[in-house]
Amino acid sequence: MRVKKEMKLIVRNWLTRLTIFGASALFAGAALAGGDPAAGEAQSAACGACHGADGATGLDPTYPNLAGQNEKYLYEQLKAIKDKTRDIPLMAGQLDAKSDQDLMDMAAYYASLPAKMSQASGDDEAIAAAQQIYRAGIARKGVAACAACHNPNGAGNAQAGFPRINGQSAAYTEAQLKAYRERTRMTDETYGGMMRGVAEGLTDTEIALLADYLQGLH
Ligand code: HEC
Ligand code: HEC
Numbered sequence: 001m002r003v004k005k006e007m008k009l010i011v012r013n014w015l016t017r018l019t020i021f022g023a024s025a026l027f028a029g030a031a032l033a034g035g036d037p038a039a040g041e042a043q044s045a046a047c048g049a050c051h052g053a054d055g056a057t058g059l060d061p062t063y064p065n066l067a068g069q070n071e072k073y074l075y076e077q078l079k080a081i082k083d084k085t086r087d088i089p090l091m092a093g094q095l096d097a098k099s100d101q102d103l104m105d106m107a108a109y110y111a112s113l114p115a116k117m118s119q120a121s122g123d124d125e126a127i128a129a130a131q132q133i134y135r136a137g138i139a140r141k142g143v144a145a146c147a148a149c150h151n152p153n154g155a156g157n158a159q160a161g162f163p164r165i166n167g168q169s170a171a172y173t174e175a176q177l178k179a180y181r182e183r184t185r186m187t188d189e190t191y192g193g194m195m196r197g198v199a200e201g202l203t204d205t206e207i208a209l210l211a212d213y214l215q216g217l218h
Contacts, residue, residue: 068115
């Protein structure tokens, strides 16, 4: 119970800071030196087998689109995958030989590719229910509005490193929201665990509705 309350405070704190200062002031010191997309492309030959040659047509619906994701977020995830803070068995060994600069370059490469948009498959009622949560959250359960951090159109916040979540495959999104909720994904540690705080208020049904809705949001 105490942990839950703390989570809510952390999320509320961040939202307040974003509103007052804007992402640029908050993250000015944390700007990336910036990777080189061309060097990143050369490093990414093996990645296409799973994530698609265009970074957006993965081999399986549970494999994420990387194209058009923001550079800061991609770089942070690559570091976490490499040091197994985020353990992805399918990617075992993929990053072992990569330097920090290689990770930055690959992040810059995938960020430079055009994002893929898809479509929701739910009926009007399902889409309206998801949209309500996306835009307004669920006050009675302390679930913050997704739009506040991920942008009303789902494109994320590149400066803050908040990921793009629109156009992403529903199966992948669903798995991530459950992983935050069950605390098997802890990469939001640097952000005070804010996604765990959000996801722990969501039921399986709400997660499925949101994941489908996000595929078509743009
Ligand atoms: C054998 C398949 C496979 C290969 C090869 C592979 N990946 Fe992945 N990758 C995955 C899977 C599966 C996930 C998602 C796992 C999960 O559910 O968390 C993932 C997740 C990611 C993520 C996190 C995306 C997000 O939205 O958080 C990044 C970044 C990534 N991969 C980059 C790469 C790069 C760069 C390479 C090449 C060096 C690569 N991957 C090679 C299967 C693969
Ligand atoms: C207070 C800000 C905030 C709010 C509110 C928020 N998010 Fe997030 N979200 C983040 C951050 C920061 C991350 C990246 C954390 C990390 O590094 O793992 C993230 C990550 C995600 C991811 C993983 C993306 C990927 O590629 O793996 C999904 C999916 C997601 N959020 C969906 C949602 C949904 C749906 C809601 C609303 C119910 C929501 N978020 C509300 C900040 C927020």
